[in-house]
Amino acid sequence: MGHVGSFWGLSLFLSLSLGWTKAQNNTRPVFYCGGDLVSDSGFVGSEGFPSFYKTNSKCTWRITVPEGNVVTLSFRIFDLEADSQCRYDYLDVYNGHSNLVQKLGRFCGTFRPGSLISTTNTMMLEMVSDAETQGRGFVAYFSGTRPYVDDQQFCGGKLTKAQGEIKTPNWPDKKYPPGTSCSWLITVEPDMVLQVKFDKFVLEADTYCRFDYVAFFNGGEKDDSHLIGKYCGDQAPQPIITSSNVMLVQFVSDLSVTSDGFLARYTSVPRGSQVTSVDTGANTRFIPPQPAVKPAATVRPPVPTAKYVPPPPPEPSERPKPVKPARGRGQDGTGQDRRVAVTRPNGKRPVPQNPLCAKACKRDGTIKTSFCASEFVITGKVTSLAPGPRGTLHVGVSLIKAYKAGRLTIKQVGETMSVKLVSQCKKCPLLRRGVNFIIMGQVDEDGHGTLEPGAFTAPYKAPHHKLLMNINNQPC
Numbered sequence: 001m002g003h004v005g006s007f008w009g010l011s012l013f014l015s016l017s018l019g020w021t022k023a024q025n026n027t028r029p030v031f032y033c034g035g036d037l038v039s040d041s042g043f044v045g046s047e048g049f050p051s052f053y054k055t056n057s058k059c060t061w062r063i064t065v066p067e068g069n070v071v072t073l074s075f076r077i078f079d080l081e082a083d084s085q086c087r088y089d090y091l092d093v094y095n096g097h098s099n100l101v102q103k104l105g106r107f108c109g110t111f112r113p114g115s116l117i118s119t120t121n122t123m124m125l126e127m128v129s130d131a132e133t134q135g136r137g138f139v140a141y142f143s144g145t146r147p148y149v150d151d152q153q154f155c156g157g158k159l160t161k162a163q164g165e166i167k168t169p170n171w172p173d174k175k176y177p178p179g180t181s182c183s184w185l186i187t188v189e190p191d192m193v194l195q196v197k198f199d200k201f202v203l204e205a206d207t208y209c210r211f212d213y214v215a216f217f218n219g220g221e222k223d224d225s226h227l228i229g230k231y232c233g234d235q236a237p238q239p240i241i242t243s244s245n246v247m248l249v250q251f252v253s254d255l256s257v258t259s260d261g262f263l264a265r266y267t268s269v270p271r272g273s274q275v276t277s278v279d280t281g282a283n284t285r286f287i288p289p290q291p292a293v294k295p296a297a298t299v300r301p302p303v304p305t306a307k308y309v310p311p312p313p314p315e316p317s318e319r320p321k322p323v324k325p326a327r328g329r330g331q332d333g334t335g336q337d338r339r340v341a342v343t344r345p346n347g348k349r350p351v352p353q354n355p356l357c358a359k360a361c362k363r364d365g366t367i368k369t370s371f372c373a374s375e376f377v378i379t380g381k382v383t384s385l386a387p388g389p390r391g392t393l394h395v396g397v398s399l400i401k402a403y404k405a406g407r408l409t410i411k412q413v414g415e416t417m418s419v420k421l422v423s424q425c426k427k428c429p430l431l432r433r434g435v436n437f438i439i440m441g442q443v444d445e446d447g448h449g450t451l452e453p454g455a456f457t458a459p460y461k462a463p464h465h466k467l468l469m470n471i472n473n474q475p476c
Helices: 002-018 291-299 304-308 333-338 367-373 464-472
Strands: 035-038 041-045 058-064 070-079 090-094 103-107 122-128 137-145 157-159 163-167 180-187 192-202 213-218 227-231 246-253 261-270 376-387 393-404 411-413 416-423 436-443 449-451 457-459
Touching: 070 122, 103 180, 122 137, 163 180, 192 246, 367 436, 367 464, 376 416, 376 464, 393 436, 393 464
Parallel strands: 035 058, 157 180, 416 449
Antiparallel strands: 041 137, 058 122, 070 137, 090 103, 090 122, 163 261, 180 246, 192 261, 213 227, 213 246, 376 393, 376 436, 393 416, 411 416, 436 449, 436 457
8 A cells, every 4th residue: 555655655646746636537757768859848757757757778869859949948857877977877958959069958967957958949858867776756747938038037049140148047126037048048149159248146155165156168168178268156257258159058946046137248359359357356257268367386397306306206105005115315305294103112013093993893873963063074985995004094986965064165077077086094984996986074174075984974865865855944
């Protein structure tokens, strides 16, 4: 009876959230693996939904709405295997009937993507699953709408005028909605380039612009090599200029905090025009198109000790075992930090620096109490484990989601967020490379995450996300 009740509960939820008026008559859409959907509007979903989707499958749906309209796609339910880079199970959405055109996004996990809009009357969805973890899949509603409609649910589109404006949904009446994704493809005459100036700019602030942001790309592809800049916070970027006559603008908001948004005006200017370089301000993230800003780090080599710190020395520091017998070579900076025992004249091995490591490996507290007591709570895949000084372990984690971050330093490489943690003991808590974990711990004064032997860690699966979100929304 429990299974029957859960089925009817799901059917009721579907009838309310999806608008299936015939649910009371025990009829509901049947979703197949791909197909051609030619209609003014309709639903598209993973094969067999609400049952778990199949493993090792690839399904392609081609959506066509009437000429003169664009396709808007609104996700109602989304549950695919989570991965920070969506490498295993994922859904790709394309701005047309081919995977050679602009990709509007790749999605996985349990976060419901925001509304997507095409620039023509066609759109393509392609879902891929691997041989292992499955989810419920997805259901989305598509419809044909007039382009550039002033509606709070939709934004983006294809712009070909020599000048115009781009703005967040609801501007200027109220804040932009959560869970939104907008893409503008702007094209002007071949001998011109585009210049963008902001009149107003207020997006959710974050050091790495992980939550709400607007990104500008040279050309029509969302590619890091073509990225002009990625911005958030409350300080408007200085004027932006492209290197070609085509620019892609993408605005994304997550499902939490929202702000006033932005209004920007673009104009086409003759190729070769000069513009003020981008200055992002304290609360704005900017990724420059070339790494020429970083040579400041190379100011060190002119010092007389330049030969003492070339790239080769750091490599031996990663291989502590071969140098342990050589106690007398304290002149090597990296070796000196590593071999504390050289200060002991009797040559004995140093005592353990952390007596906690001698205790039985057992985590302290429950998931709720640990969540409240921890300064950071994240989920992610362990990408590296390397021994550190004094029996510690350096842990690299590719983020899936940060529920609490505090002062934790989070780095961004392309679209991938990662953190470096230090475990006080090598074998406790037990972490394995290549496995997804829930990890909770403290943050030191330098912004580094630290794990005591009793820190809460557990293997992470997609269903854990709802549990963690519930805990996050409750007062400690």
